[in-house]
Amino acid sequence: MRCHGQRLVPVLLTLSLLFLVVMPVWAADPEIDRLLRSPVGKDWVTNGGNLTNQRYSTLKQINTSNVKQLKGAWMIRLKGSGYGGKYSLEATPLVKDGVMYMITGNDDVFALNAKTGEFLWEYWSGINQKINTVCCGWDNRGVALGEGLVFFGQLDANVVALDAKTGKLVWKTPIEQWENGYTITSAPIYYDGMIYIGISGGEFGVRGRVTALDAKSGEILWRAYTLPAPGEPGSETWPPGTDHSMRGGATVWNTPALDPDLGLLYFATGNCGPDYDGASREGDNLFCASIMAVHAKTGAYAWHFQQVHHDIWDYDAASPVVLFDTVINGQQRKGIAEAGRTGWVYLLDRTDGKPLLGIEERPVPQEPRQKTAKTQPFPVGDAIVPQCADLLAGYDKAGCIFEPFWETPVLLQPSGIGGTNWSPVPYSPDTGYFYVPGTVRTSAFTRFGDKFKLGKLYVGGSQSAPIGSPQSGTFTAIDSKTNKIVWQNQQPYRTGQGGGAVATAGGLVFRGGSDGNFLALDARTGEELWRFQTGFGADAPPMTYEVDGEQYVAIATGGNQSIGSANGDAVWVFSLKGQLQPLWPPPPPPTVAGPTGPIAEGVDKVEIANNNREYGYGPMRIRIKVGTTVTWTNVGDLNHTATAMEKRVWDTGDLAPGGSKAITFNEPGVYYYLCTPHPWMYGQVIVEQ
Numbered sequence: 001m002r003c004h005g006q007r008l009v010p011v012l013l014t015l016s017l018l019f020l021v022v023m024p025v026w027a028a029d030p031e032i033d034r035l036l037r038s039p040v041g042k043d044w045v046t047n048g049g050n051l052t053n054q055r056y057s058t059l060k061q062i063n064t065s066n067v068k069q070l071k072g073a074w075m076i077r078l079k080g081s082g083y084g085g086k087y088s089l090e091a092t093p094l095v096k097d098g099v100m101y102m103i104t105g106n107d108d109v110f111a112l113n114a115k116t117g118e119f120l121w122e123y124w125s126g127i128n129q130k131i132n133t134v135c136c137g138w139d140n141r142g143v144a145l146g147e148g149l150v151f152f153g154q155l156d157a158n159v160v161a162l163d164a165k166t167g168k169l170v171w172k173t174p175i176e177q178w179e180n181g182y183t184i185t186s187a188p189i190y191y192d193g194m195i196y197i198g199i200s201g202g203e204f205g206v207r208g209r210v211t212a213l214d215a216k217s218g219e220i221l222w223r224a225y226t227l228p229a230p231g232e233p234g235s236e237t238w239p240p241g242t243d244h245s246m247r248g249g250a251t252v253w254n255t256p257a258l259d260p261d262l263g264l265l266y267f268a269t270g271n272c273g274p275d276y277d278g279a280s281r282e283g284d285n286l287f288c289a290s291i292m293a294v295h296a297k298t299g300a301y302a303w304h305f306q307q308v309h310h311d312i313w314d315y316d317a318a319s320p321v322v323l324f325d326t327v328i329n330g331q332q333r334k335g336i337a338e339a340g341r342t343g344w345v346y347l348l349d350r351t352d353g354k355p356l357l358g359i360e361e362r363p364v365p366q367e368p369r370q371k372t373a374k375t376q377p378f379p380v381g382d383a384i385v386p387q388c389a390d391l392l393a394g395y396d397k398a399g400c401i402f403e404p405f406w407e408t409p410v411l412l413q414p415s416g417i418g419g420t421n422w423s424p425v426p427y428s429p430d431t432g433y434f435y436v437p438g439t440v441r442t443s444a445f446t447r448f449g450d451k452f453k454l455g456k457l458y459v460g461g462s463q464s465a466p467i468g469s470p471q472s473g474t475f476t477a478i479d480s481k482t483n484k485i486v487w488q489n490q491q492p493y494r495t496g497q498g499g500g501a502v503a504t505a506g507g508l509v510f511r512g513g514s515d516g517n518f519l520a521l522d523a524r525t526g527e528e529l530w531r532f533q534t535g536f537g538a539d540a541p542p543m544t545y546e547v548d549g550e551q552y553v554a555i556a557t558g559g560n561q562s563i564g565s566a567n568g569d570a571v572w573v574f575s576l577k578g579q580l581q582p583l584w585p586p587p588p589p590p591t592v593a594g595p596t597g598p599i600a601e602g603v604d605k606v607e608i609a610n611n612n613r614e615y616g617y618g619p620m621r622i623r624i625k626v627g628t629t630v631t632w633t634n635v636g637d638l639n640h641t642a643t644a645m646e647k648r649v650w651d652t653g654d655l656a657p658g659g660s661k662a663i664t665f666n667e668p669g670v671y672y673y674l675c676t677p678h679p680w681m682y683g684q685v686i687v688e689q
């Protein structure tokens with residue numbers, strides 16, 4: 001060897017210096033990575049603010065003492081994108097270096113000057129309008145930024161990257177095919193050269209997963225399946241010798257969180273399929289309705305915690321997980337939280353998935369035909385909504401959470417839509433509180449069974465709110481140290497599928513309302529300090545940012561078709577120097593379940609999705625004579641049904657766009673009906689002698 005000791009030392013020194021210098025450059029986008037790891041300041045570069053999904057901003061120019069002066073700085077309409085009956089506006093705008101990036105329910109993306117609202121570029125997705133495997137409204141919850149690109153998923157199950165400067169398409173990768181029941185509604189996250197994104201479709205017999213892609217090329221790096229193949233860990237919780245787990249749902253509707261120190265990626269999973277029929281899937285059905293951790297670089301399983309065993313209520317985990325650090329019994333702990341549809345917030349240790357404060361397995365009522373789980377997890381602390389339903393006229397049975405059902409309808413609270421649905425939950429390190437939106441609603445659950453057909457609805461039953469039953473909401477501060485309610489604001493409208501919020505170092509929580517109002521609350525007391533009417537359903541999560549020394553608060557207001565709030569295509573931005581006044585209030589969302597409006601006399605034709613109201617019947621209520629044949633025609637873009645409520649004594653079956661079905665009414669009576677895939681669509685037929 002000619003290499004002497006004396007020469008080796010400088011070589012090593014040079015190498016190590018090189019290493020130090022080169023190391024940060026190895027990260028594909030060190031600036032974004034730094035912002036993603038840091039408390040949120042002037043930029044908001046990912047859906048949940050940073051990798052924790054805390055939706056907490058350190059900005060405090062707008063605070064409890066001056067928030068009353070807040071007015072509109074600018075408002076723009078997104079050129080009609082996502083403006084129509086089938087859409088919901090659910091995205092959080094992102095802001096970096098004075099540019100705002102916003103996506104609509106049609107997967108169209110807009111770059112705006114964050115100071116003025118001026119359009120910088122627009123990307124029109126041209127997405128196939130015939131996609132008929134969208135479960136619950138056309139929506140997109142947001143984009144991600146990194147390496148000079150804008151990343152997002154589309155309803156046709158493609159992941160797309162655009163040039164952040166021009167909006168030009170850079171790459172597009174199909175994750176799956178919408179024809180097979182797969183869609184994407186959640187926002188991805190970017191970190192360290194990789195994109196992580198979930199997939200939706202739990203109502204179509206799909207296999208849930210999170211997919212990691214190379215940010216530069218769009219190449220798929222790994223898939224972390226949320227349902228085990230036969231023989232894999234977790235497959236023992238499915239019936240042996242079957243492949244039921246391959247279509248068991250467990251989809252990922254929410255944006256993952258990531259802990260770079262632990263190297264773990266976290267997300268929550270959706271319901272089991274078929275949703276309301278547990279007969280064919282005996283066992284706990286991992287990893288449905290669970291919080292999961294996988295290794296961020298490989299997708300390998302790390303741990304899981306199942307919130308609901310053998311779910312038959314659609315009690316899935318749809319709200320994004322939130323990472324937080326806390327002290328419990330004098331010990332520093334790394335926490336993770338998720339607000340479930342059950343009405344509870346689940347608090348775990350994110351290193352191992354074990355409960356932080358205690359979650360007790362308790363025996364629950366049984367229904368052998370549904371193969372119900374013997375016990376269910378009951379977290380220590382308070383639920384944010386009632387968990388027992390009152391008996392109503394016309395029903396035989398009402399129960400509390402986890403009450404089973406078979407083919408006779410059983411009334412339950414929470415309903416299968418929540419509790420907390422897709423809405424994100426902010427966490428403030430100042431107060432130690434989570435701010436949790438909730439829906440108060442009774443559902444009648446029924447099982448009827450389904451045969452699996454690729455790309456077709458596969459739910460096996462239904463849940464519908466009884467006609468005339470009240471529905472409302474809550475907005476609650478939950479103390480992370482006790483999981484108990486600190487304060488709670490009652491809402492006149494369902495809040496768990498909207499009402500997303502942002503918490504700030506100014507001592508404020510901003511949140512939207514389905515009646516169009518945008519509110520600022522005192523983060524400690526819940527006291528309302530300011531409100532502003534935006535003119536459209538304010539159901540998307542707000543965010544805050546700073547440009548040229550001025551703090552702004554932004555929210556997209558375009559309504560939510562699941563709640564029935566007013567549709568629109570607006571982005572509102574507020575500041576202390578703002579000049580814009582409120583708009584006229586839109587029609588408020590319904591506060592009782594059921595069809596409303598005038599009764600059409602002697603009408604024997606009903607259109608489904610008429611007048612561009614994808615989730616509606618027209619006329620909604622008709623009066624006919626005995627012996628009349630009524631024809632339902634689907635004029636919308638999605639498959640719908642008209643199905644007699646609960647007993648299903650008559651049913652048009654699945655009607656594709658353009659499809660018709662005639663039904664003759666030979667018995668007098670008052671018939672309520674709904675659309676099986678969209679049980680918030682109601683109609684009424686009154687049959688008289």
Ligand SMILES: [Cu+2]
Pocket residue numbers: 615639640641675676677678681
């Ligand atoms: Cu429908």
